[in-house]
Amino acid sequence: MLDLEYVSGGYTEHPVINDVNFSVSPGEFFGILGPNGSGKTTLLKMISGIIPCTSGTIQLNKRDINEFSRKMLAKRMAVLPQLTAHAFAYTVRETVALGRYAHHQGFFQSWTSEDERVLQTVMEQTNITVFQHQTVQQLSGGEQQRVFLAQALAQQPDLLLLDEPTNHLDLAYQKNLLDLLKKEVSQEGLTVVSIFHDLNLASLYCDRLLLLHEGRERVIHTPDSVLTEDLIKEVYKTNVTRYPHPAVAKPQMHLLPEKVDGSARTVTIGPSMLNIKEAHITLTSPIPLRTLSSGVCGSGIGWHNTLVNRHVPDDYDCSDPEAEMQQYLETNGFDPAQTVGMMTAVQLADAAYSLWEKDGVSLFTVVTAGVGNATDSARSVGMTHSATPGTINIWLIINGHVTDEAYIQAIMTATEAKAQALREMDIKDKRTNTIATGTSTDSILVASTQQGGHSPYAGTATKLGHVIGQSVYSETKKAITRYQAR
C-alpha cells in the first residue's frame, strides 16, 4: 500500500534522506527507528507530502502521492505529529471534529450523524470524552497527545503516520494507545507507520522495523533481526544487552549503565557472610547476586542480596507456601523482594559448607541434606512424604562472572554430583529399593557476583564445572553423614 523507491530529500541541497527503499503492506504495523538526527521525522514528512522528494518516488496504493489533492490524501492518510505547543484555543471536541473535514464535500457541509458517530467512537477509544468541552491548551501533554490521535482516527485513514506517539504518555496510556493501534491494524486493516525511540515498545508492537542510520536504511526486517546487540551498538553507539521478553516472544534491549559508584569494588562471598541459626541459615551479600533458583520465594532468574534456608517442622503443610514464606521473611526482617527463600525440615546445624578456591575458580557451596524422601528420579511416582526430614538444598555462589549457559550447566553438574554422592552412600528410594538420585523436594540455587573472572561454561569439562562437581559431591556427603549421625 505504501512504496518508497530510491527516495532522497531534505531541507537544503544536501539531502537528509538518501536512497531509501521500502514497502509497507496493508494492515502492517511498521516501525521506524534510528538515533537522533538520523532523518526519521524528515522521512515521515516526505511520506505525508510536506517535504518533496528530490529524487525517487513515494506511492500510495500504486499512485504517486503528488497526484493526490490535499483533501484526497487526507482521506487516505492521517498524521500524528510530534507534540508541539498548540496556541489555539479550540475545544477538544472541535479539534477532533476537524478530522472529519476530509470527508466533507464542501466547506459548509453540515455535520452528519455518521460524523457524530465517528467522533464519539474515537473520543471513547482515546478516553477523552470527559474533556470534550475543555480547550486543548488546558490539557496535559499526554491528554493533548490523545486528542490529536483521536483527530487522526476521525479521518478514518487507510494509513496512519505517527511520530513518537507515546511521547508524553504515562505507562498505562502508552500501552492503551499501542493496543488500540494494534487492534485497528489487525481488526480494521489500518496500516501504521510509526517512529519509535523506545526500542522495546517497537519490538512489542511492530511487525517490521526500519533502522535508519545517517539518512540511509541500515536494515529492514522483523524485530528479532533488527534488534541485535551488534546492530544497535553500531547505529546508536551504545552498549546494550538483548533479552527475551518474559511473556511475549519478542526481544527486549537493556541499557548497560557505566559503573560510577562503589558497586565496582570486588566482593568474595564466603563463610563470614553465612549465619546459621536454629530457625534459618542466612547469607547476606554486600552486593546483589544474580540468582537462578527453585526457591519458594525469589525463584527463577533475579538479583538478590539475601539467601534464606529456613527450618520448618517435618509435618509442615501449607496450601500456599509462597505466601506463608513471604510472611515469614517479612516477620523476620528480610525484604522478600531481595531474598531467595527455601525451606527444609533438617536440622540446620548439620549444614555443610566450604569456600572452594581452585584453578582460578572461587565457589562458596552450602548444602543441607536429609534423605527421608530419597527418590529414584527414573522411577518416581510424584510427591512422597515420610515422617523423617528429606530435602537436599544446595546453594552454589560463584565469585565470578558467568553466562546464562554456565548457570544451566552448573545446575546440571551439581545434580550429577549430588546423585553420585547418594549412590556412593547407598541411599535408596524406599518404595523401589533402587539407588536414589535426590529427594522429592530438593531445591537448588546458583548465584554469582558477576564480577571478576569470566566463566562461559560450567559443564564437567571446565574448571568451574570441576569445582562445582567436587564441592557438591563432598558437601552433600558431609551433610548426609551429619544427618544420619543425628
Ligand SMILES: Nc1ncnc2c1ncn2[C@@H]1O[C@H](COP(=O)(O)OP(=O)(O)OP(=O)(O)O)[C@@H](O)[C@H]1O
Ligand atoms: N526544518 C529543518 N531545516 C533544516 N534542517 C532540518 C530541519 N529539520 C531537521 N533538520 C535536520 O535534518 C536532520 C534530520 O532531522 P530529523 O528531525 O529528521 O531527525 P530525527 O531522526 O527525526 O531526529 P530525532 O530523533 O531527534 O527526532 C538533522 O540533521 C536536522 O538538523
